[in-house]
Amino acid sequence: MTDVAQQKACRYYVKLDGEKVECQLCPHHCHIDDGKTGVCRSRRNQGGALVSEVYAKPCALAIDPVEKKPLYHFHPGTQCLSIACTGCNFRCQNCQNHDISQVYPSEVDHYDLTPEALVALCQKHRCPGIAYTYTEPLTYLEYVTDCARMAHEAGLWNILVTAGYVCQEPLADLLPYLDAANIDLKSFSDTIYQRVSGGHLQPVLDTILAMRNVGVWIELTNLIIPTVNDDLQMIRSMCRWMVENGLAEAPLHFSRFFPRYRMQHLPPTPLHTLEAAQRVAKEEGIVHVYLGNV
DSSP states (O other): OBBBOEEEEEESSSEOOTOOOEEEETTTTOEOOTBBBBBTSSSEEEETTTEETTTOOSSSSEEGGGGGGSSSSSSTTTTEEEEEOOOOOOOOOOOOOHHHSSOOGSSBBOOOHHHHHHHHHHHHHHHHHEESSSSOOOHHHHHHHHHHHHHTTTOEEEEEEEEEOOOOHHHHHHGGOOOEEEOOOOSSSSHHIIIIIOOHHHHHHHHHHHHHHTTTEEEEEEOOOTOOOOOOOHHHHHHHHHHTOOOOOEEEEEEOOOOOOOOOSSSOOHHHHHHHHHHHHHTTTOOOOEEEEE
């Protein structure tokens, strides 16, 4: 373990006047001064060049059942090697992994693990695939892409657990190596996205459709938070969008909220709210609907 983060040149940015850069990885398009980071805290402007401070520096490693991602219809009964680096491009007030997602790389211990070493570790533990999870893997997309490519070359599959907030060009570089994804669709309201997570809805929908278009196996998670995104009409609109966009058979996971991070004042989601959402989803034609954290 080490607290010294390796710096790796980023692939998605342009130089601006002076030593300022614009990151083009996600829709924030952060304009970053020399020595500063973007919203994700892990991509830093170093003398007019954007570098990733978490490349090959995961802060979390574990072997999980694939159902924990959650993926219920992708190789059920198997395990995957889960990996995470610090950082996230959202600021969700309910984040359950805020101790690694809402911090700078220097604040958390890290492993040294090149893509080659990660693949070898996966093979050593006889896991058939790797899951990029816990934080937001799209913020360290260069590392994920390199690992995923080598994993495919070794006959392993790749899972992305993500909030889906990314620009389409960087996403396109990863998609050829991606086998399955669980996308956290936080609500079906742009206003709620802005207020609770600090982002927008449409880029997430674009990510889901881009994955659908290339045949990535998709499952969606909707964490239902009391008084925030538990409106059944909004949930109905979300399910209707899924059906209209060819995702009726994509498993939908309604997950129960528990007080976390900056939402300690809210109660856990009532079970009857989750059951009502499940009924709405089935009425709209969603074939596979599951309740999580119950």
